[in-house]
Amino acid sequence: MENFEPVIVAFCCHYCAYTAADMAGSQRLPYPSNVKIIRVPCSGKVDALHITKAFEKGADGVYVAGCLDGDCHFKNGNDKAAKLVTYVQNYLEEIGLEPERLEMVRISAGMGDRFALIATEITEKIRKLGPSPIKTVAA
Amino acid sequence: MITAERKPLEEIIEYIKPYKRILLLGCNECVTVCAAGGRKEVGLLASGLQLAMLKSGSSIEIREHTLERQCDPEYVEELVPMIGSEEAILSMACGCGVQQLATRFKDKPVFPALNTKFMGGSLSQGVWDERCKGCGDCLLGLTGGICPIAKCAKQLMNGPCGGSTDGKCEISDDVECAWQLIWNRLKALGQEDRFLDIMPAKDWRSGGGGGPRKIIREDLAE
Numbered sequence: 442m443e444n445f446e447p448v449i450v451a452f453c454c455h456y457c458a459y460t461a462a463d464m465a466g467s468q469r470l471p472y473p474s475n476v477k478i479i480r481v482p483c484s485g486k487v488d489a490l491h492i493t494k495a496f497e498k499g500a501d502g503v504y505v506a507g508c509l510d511g512d513c514h515f516k517n518g519n520d521k522a523a524k525l526v527t528y529v530q531n532y533l534e535e536i537g538l539e540p541e542r543l544e545m546v547r548i549s550a551g552m553g554d555r556f557a558l559i560a561t562e563i564t565e566k567i568r569k570l571g572p573s574p575i576k577t578v579a580a
Numbered sequence: 581m582i583t584a585e586r587k588p589l590e591e592i593i594e595y596i597k598p599y600k601r602i603l604l605l606g607c608n609e610c611v612t613v614c615a616a617g618g619r620k621e622v623g624l625l626a627s628g629l630q631l632a633m634l635k636s637g638s639s640i641e642i643r644e645h646t647l648e649r650q651c652d653p654e655y656v657e658e659l660v661p662m663i664g665s666e667e668a669i670l671s672m673a674c675g676c677g678v679q680q681l682a683t684r685f686k687d688k689p690v691f692p693a694l695n696t697k698f699m700g701g702s703l704s705q706g707v708w709d710e711r712c713k714g715c716g717d718c719l720l721g722l723t724g725g726i727c728p729i730a731k732c733a734k735q736l737m738n739g740p741c742g743g744s745t746d747g748k749c750e751i752s753d754d755v756e757c758a759w760q761l762i763w764n765r766l767k768a769l770g771q772e773d774r775f776l777d778i779m780p781a782k783d784w785r786s787g788g789g790g791g792p793r794k795i796i797r798e799d800l801a802e
Binding site for chain 2: 488489490493494496497532535536537538574575
């Protein structure tokens with residue numbers, strides 16, 4: 442447990458969070474390598490199945506990163522993503538996984554520092570939660 | 581369409597617990613439209629079941645498939661060459677589909693993954709409401725296209741009860757009084773006179789009161 446390094450999947454919107462991750466890189470801001478980024482055309486494109494499959498494949502935590510309120514490139518994909526995340530959190534609870542392992546965050550393209558901060562905070566949160574019970578069983 | 585909702589995962593797991601290999605079967609018709617049992621929902625349920633099983637330390641092989649329609653024997657027949665080592669079928673169709681499978685595959689246990697709800701329509705994305713009770717003797721032509729059987733909690737036939745206040749039903753502020761809606765509609769159509777026609781007591785034999793119903797079209801039946 443002491444050496445536990447969580448695997449975290451971040452579904453990042455091309456127009457905001459993904460660019461923010463780039464920005465964090467350009468600014469030489471460190472963030473944990475535990476976070477594996479998957480670029481999506483809009484956070485609203487993320488499907489419940491993408492999230493459950495990530496957990497099935499061994500993720501300890503997942504987050505969906507969309508644009509700030511009212512800033513979605515496709516009008517309201519970020520709000521749809523937020524609703525989806527709540528829906529999947531309830532599903533995870535039914536399955537027997539902690540819903541805290543899934544989160545919705547909002548970042549603008551210019552917020553490299555916020556991207557790095559969120560990546561660090563979520564990594565620490567999942568580290569405290571411990572390994573996903575799915576992975577423990579599978580291993 | 582026929583609307584449905586997924587059963588709680590716990591109940592579904594209880595059904596399939598004894599089996600190692602199951603067929604999870606969706607339906608491309610009504611339950612796809614109401615986002616309860618189409619191909620997408622089949623995938624999500626399979627993933628959820630897989631996660632729940634892994635968590636409890638057991639394993640299950642889930643084969644996913646979605647039929648064009650589960651309530652027609654022609655489509656169900658497609659499964660015959662497919663079903664082999666699967667020990668049970670978990671159906672994501674409405675009750676009609678589940679029963680079609682149970683009739684065709686007599687040696688396989690068939691379980692429902694959905695609770696079939698009602699015949700309804702879509703109000704807006706993600707919202708469905710009840711529209712028809714299948715009473716077998718449609719009254720909509722007399723009531724301005726609003727059904728007092730499906731929409732009135734008491735299924736009254738001749739105007740509202742005393743529980744109608746400001747257009748709302750006494751059972752909840754979220755429920756509109758069907759007879760208020762009918763009156764508004766008849767008024768808009770200039771057919772207020774219709775309201776005064778007395779409707780006789782309904783014969784419920786056509787609505788299921790006479791036992792299970794069947795339609796036989798002699799020109800089509802073989």
